[in-house]
Amino acid sequence: MQLKAVVFDWAGTVVDHGSRAPMGAFVDVFGQFGVSLTIAEARGPMGLPKWDHIKALTVQPDIAERWRQAHGALPTDADVDRVYEVFVPLNAKVVTNYADLIPGVTEIVADARRRGLKIGSTTGYTRDIMEPLLPVAAAQGYAPDNLVCAGDLAAGRPTPLMMYKCFVDLGVWPAASVVKVDDTVPGIAEGLAAGTWTVGVAMSGNALGLSREELEALPAPERALRRHHAIRELTVAGAHYVVDSVADLPPLLDLIEGRLARGEAP
Numbered sequence: 001m002q003l004k005a006v007v008f009d010w011a012g013t014v015v016d017h018g019s020r021a022p023m024g025a026f027v028d029v030f031g032q033f034g035v036s037l038t039i040a041e042a043r044g045p046m047g048l049p050k051w052d053h054i055k056a057l058t059v060q061p062d063i064a065e066r067w068r069q070a071h072g073a074l075p076t077d078a079d080v081d082r083v084y085e086v087f088v089p090l091n092a093k094v095v096t097n098y099a100d101l102i103p104g105v106t107e108i109v110a111d112a113r114r115r116g117l118k119i120g121s122t123t124g125y126t127r128d129i130m131e132p133l134l135p136v137a138a139a140q141g142y143a144p145d146n147l148v149c150a151g152d153l154a155a156g157r158p159t160p161l162m163m164y165k166c167f168v169d170l171g172v173w174p175a176a177s178v179v180k181v182d183d184t185v186p187g188i189a190e191g192l193a194a195g196t197w198t199v200g201v202a203m204s205g206n207a208l209g210l211s212r213e214e215l216e217a218l219p220a221p222e223r224a225l226r227r228h229h230a231i232r233e234l235t236v237a238g239a240h241y242v243v244d245s246v247a248d249l250p251p252l253l254d255l256i257e258g259r260l261a262r263g264e265a266p
Contacts, residue, residue, distance in 0.1 A: 001174075001176060001177055001260045001261075001263075002177065002257065002260060002261075003115065003117055003177055003178075003179065003253065003256060003257050003260065004116075004117060004118060004170075004172040004173075004177040004178060005117055005118040005119070005120055005166070005170050005172045005177065005178045005179070006112050006117055006118075006119060006120070006178070006179045006180075006181060006249075006253070007119075007120035007121060007122060007163065007166050007178060007179070007180050007181070007191075007196070008119070008120070008121050008144065008181045008182075008246070009047075009121070009122060009123060009181065009182040009183060009184070009187045009201075010121060010123040010125060010130075010133070011098070011123070011124075011125070012046075012183035012184070012201065012204060012205030012206050013102070013181055013182055013183050013187075013201050013204070013205060013246060014101060014102055014105045014121075014137070014142060014246065015098070015099055015100065015101055015102065015105075015133070015137055015142075016095075016098040016099065016100070016102075017100070017102050017204050017210070017211050017212045017215075018204070018205070018206075018208065018209045018210045018211050018214070018215075019043075019046060019183065019184075019205050019206040019209065020098050020209065020211065021091065021094055021095045021097065021098035022042070022046070022050075022053075022091055023039050023042050023043060023209070024094065025087060025090045025091040025094060026042035026053075026054075026057070026087070027039065027042055028090060029083055029086050029087045029090055030057075030063075030083070032086060033067075033070065033071075033079075033082075033083060033086075034070035034071070035063065035066045035067050035070050036066060037057070037063065039209070041057065041060070041062075041063065042057070043206055043209055044056070044057070044060075045057065045186075046124075046184050046186075046206040047124055047157055047182070047183075047184025047185060047186035047187045047206065048124055048156070048157055048158075048186050049124050049126075049150030049151065049156035049157065050084065050087060050088065050091070050124060050125070050126060050129075050150060051080065051081075051084045051150075051151075052150075052156065052157075053124065054080050054083050054084055054087065055077070055080045058075040058079065058080055058083075059075075067079070088126055088128050088129060089128070091125070091129050092128050092129045092131070092132060095125075095129055095130075095132060095133050096132050096133060096136050099133055099136040099137060099140075100140070101137065101140045101141070101142055102204045102245060102246060102247075103212070103245070103247055104245055104246050104247025104248075104249075105141075105142055105246055106140070106141040106142060107247070108246050108247065108249045108250060109141075109142060109144075111249075111250050111253075112253070115253065117253075118145050118170040118171075118172055119144040119145050120144060120145060120146050120148075120166040120169065120170050120178075121144040121146065121147050121148070121166075122147075122148045122149075122157075122162040122163065122166060122187075122190065123147070123148070123149055123150065124150050124156065124157060124184075124186070124187075125149055125150060126149055126150050126151045127149045127151065127152070129149075130147065130149055134147070145169070145170055146165075146166060146169035146170060148162040148165045148166055148169070150162075152165065153165060156190075157186040157187060157189065157190040158186045158189030158190055158193060159190070159193060160190060160193035160194035160195075162190060163175075163178075163180065163190055163191060163193070163194035163196065164194060166178075167194075174195075175194050175195030175196050175266070176195065176196070176197070176260065176265045176266055177260070178194075178196040178197070179196060179197045179198070179199060179252075179253065179256060180194070180196045180197065180198045180199070181198075181199045181201060181246060181249065182198070182199075182200065182201065182205075183200065183201040183202075183204065183205020183206050183207065183234075184205065184206050185233065185234070185237040188200055188234060188237045188238055188239045189237065189238070192238050192266075195266060196266060197240050197241075197256050197266045198238065198239045198240050198241075198266070199239060199240065199241045199242070199243060199249065199252060200231075200234030200235070200237070200239035200241070200242040200243070201234075201242075201243060201244075201245055201246060202227060202230035202231045202234060202242050202243065202244055202245075203215065203227060203230065203244040203245055204244070204245040204246070205230075207229070207230035207233050207234065208226055208227075208230055227244070240266060241255075
């Protein structure tokens with residue numbers, strides 16, 4: 001068996017170093033509903049579809065209590081709907097401010113295509129959010145062969161449905177011939193549920209939550225400690241491999257192809 005495709009996440013994996021675009025939007029939108037939210041709290045469920053992300057925040061006891069104090073009752077799914085309706089256009093408005101490709105993306109995509117691999121993509125973003133981002137990414141040289149968004153299917157991450165849609169769109173099978181690359185725990189879970197190889201991205205994504213400049217400015221000991229925690233988070237989530245960024249992917253593709261050639265499976 002040979003590899004046939006690599007499926008990338010978007011924010012924190014191929015664009016938006018630190019996955020920062022949604023964070024301000026989450027804090028802002030909850031603030032509009034009279035509920036304070038920290039960046040750390042907002043990051044917790046990252047990788048889930050955005051409605052599910054908001055729901056996950058509202059069921060956290062501290063946040064639910066803040067909502068009760070502001071509204072006189074604990075949050076309901078109808079409240080999640082209301083927050084979501086405000087969040088999506090807000091996130092779409094700012095997403096292109098964080099649209100720079102993460103270093104190494106164009107090179108790894110070129111390498112994958114030289115190997116004859118298809119390039120797939122899934123995201124926790126909705127199509128409304130992705131619409132302004134796609135042409136900006138394409139202008140920088142990144143245009144995957146497909147896109148599956150939150151809301152396209154009956155369920156998103158951590159279920160395998162978006163990955164199944166990638167298999168159909170790209171015409172690839174079995175699952176073991178595909179590698180899923182993601183910076184979040186739900187994104188890794190998505191790949192595992194679908195039966196693919198999974199590669200976690202530690203330094204450019206949500207686990208650290210820092211721009212390139214912020215990351216480079218960290219003192220070396222703190223950077224090493226935060227890297228350790230990010231790697232651990234993705235490893236505990238079940239990632240087969242963890243790298244600092246997509247720039248480190250080519251040797252792993254060689255390794256996975258070798259394992260497939262020996263009859264090994266994820």
